[in-house]
Amino acid sequence: EAGVVQSPRYKIIEKKQPVAFWCNPISGHNTLYWYLQNLGQGPELLIRYENEEAVDDSQLPKDRFSAERLKGVDSTLKIQPAELGDSAVYLCASSFQQATEAFFGQGTRLTVV
């Protein structure tokens, strides 16, 4: 069975440009998470979905970040406009329910120049 799939793996953009990341969770997983991970630090939760509903987006910088999970399956995370400080790895994870084992994708490494 395929795991969590993220694309692209790497993205380099100039500051002020928009960027989008895509995540396909494991089939049947209701909960989807987007995390940001800076070098040498633990992942930080950006947003958590239960099916189509964003149940925790308190740590999502809503002035430039947005996310959606149409039909409760795939999800996209967008940054517009990107800033230099947004350079990081963006991880997507999914689980059958919240508080159960979460499976992570390999992440998208974003570099803003």
Added chain:
Amino acid sequence: LAKTTQPISMDSYEGQEVNITCSHNNIATNDYITWYQQFPSQGPRFIIQGYKTKVTNEVASLFIPADRKSSTLSLPRVSLSDTAVYYCLVGLDMDSSYKLIFGSGTRLLVRP
């Protein structure tokens, strides 16, 4: 006030037991404690999860005291392939809200 606290790094030798402790004073009442392993350029991978006392699976044990303000991941007889970063993940009651927080990670180096 630290959200969670883990040692930054640990060194060990092959065949030894390694214990990594995470402190989480503000853990939410009904939340589980989960530990993940992460290799470079990969996403974290689930190791073990528990609520209280002791949990054991084929790769690790998790010890949780009665007050649940800390947890200890125990890796028996580590091998070179266990060299990785280990994170605890807990839900914390912070500022009257619930937040899912990863620790800062413990970098484990296993030497031959």
